[in-house]
Amino acid sequence: MHPELNLQLMDTHAGGDVSRIVTGGIMQLPGATVRAQMEYLRDEADGLRRLLLEEPYGIPEMSVDLLVPPTDPEAAAGYIIMEVMGYPIYSGSNTICTATAVLEAGIVPKREGWQSFALEAPAGLVHIDALVHDGVVEAITCGGLPSYIHTYRTSIHVPSIGDVTYSVAYSGGFYALVDAASLGFSLHLNEERKLAECAYHIIEAIQAERGFSHYTLGDVGPLPFLHFMGPLEQLSDHFYRSRSATYVHPGVICRSTTGTGTSARLALMNYEGLIKPGDRLETVSLRETGFIGKFTGVRQEGDHEVVENTITGKSYVLSRADIVVNCDDPMVDCGGLTHILTSAHPE
Incomplete structure (x- = not known):
């Protein structure tokens, strides 16, 4: 015993x-x-x-x-x-x-x-x-890790899917960022299983083809994550919203949009010139929950424009x-x- x-x-x-x-x-x-x-x-x-x-x-x-x-x-x-x-x-x-x-x-x-x-x-x-x-904790805002775009709009052939265009961001881990609509997804809950299967095949193909190195951390292992991006809605001069889904492991789509996934999307929006410091992005999950990322600043680190940001959400x-x-x-x-x-x- x-x-x-x-x-x-x-x-x-x-x-x-x-x-x-x-x-x-x-x-x-x-x-x-x-x-x-x-x-x-x-x-x-x-x-x-x-x-x-x-x-x-x-x-x-x-x-x-x-x-x-x-x-x-x-x-x-x-x-x-x-x-x-x-x-x-x-x-x-x-x-x-x-x-x-x-x-x-x-x-x-x-x-x-x-x-x-x-x-x-x-x-x-x-x-x-x-x-x-x-007496109730209504919101937590935390600093997101400095994020940047490593690779912008490259393509890979994925067996059973076809050619997939993706970008790669670092936001605490390397993320493949893909347009959900281009793969036939509208990012609703009934697509969860198919999203996980699709992401698995894309990540496997990318891992087999190449690796990624952080500009200060060096090799941090194979690219593990994929963030599906829905259409970007502009709700006001400084506020945007997008449906999103984050894949983290075979069979696992996060219930939330994830803070690091939101930071990765902010880095891409900055790279594409869509936002400026002070702008906010709400990412909305398959379960209609959301986080709000705020673009707080940008700095140059070698060849990379690094986005500073915060993430706001509520925990129960x-x-x-x-x-x-x-x-x-x-x-x-x-x-x-x-x-x-x-x-x-x-x-």
Whole structure:
């Protein structure tokens, strides 16, 4: 018999994407920065990610965010993002959910009106503006990663689909950006399965043909994401809207439009001369949820025009729970996990 092992969770969602915030039960991870702690978790303790994203505890469409003590003195908390594809250094929806959880857990006391604080992601310090009304967190605005266009309107032949025109943006990960209408999609919920299948074939073809390198980070792995873009509607002089869908993994279209997908679209709109600083874009998902990206500035980095931006959305708390990790359960793999659980190491 194994001892009873426990994790404390707060389940949240932003735009439909569920983020499981791990608020307790994990030992202090080694590493001088949150990025280094993420690398330790990835290399030495991947069991936590697999436990909470696989049956019987979770599903691949979820994300996990582990709260850790910050290493930057300006940050109120650190967080490590875990998804089915691995450990992204940044995510807009996960940041919105984590910021909400930090407020709901009292790590940052709630104050009525707007308040500001910082979180430390593996990508670095993230500025947060939170709106609280009658004790409810109504909106989170977080800084998106600087984004740029790597490749503009190139073409690839995809078996079973034909020739596909795409651009590539970096916004925390490399994204293929494709026009949904050109592939026969109107971006509604009944197309979800076909969108996932189509994106899978396009990503497989791109990965087989070429790789991408960030101008400072270098090789960050094969291109993983695809963002389907709907028609752009101009609602006012400075406000645009577009239906959108983001593919992240075989079979998985995000419930939300994703913060990094929205940042990638802003980078493309800037590249095409469609927006200027101060303009906003609302991306609308298959489930009619949305994030608002704001183009806040641009700077030149070598050959690239880099777009600075923010992402605004709302997160909802779904549950607070203790998870019992039963290592005697044949469906539970405790490998790469027990050595970081505090309940496995009683004092």
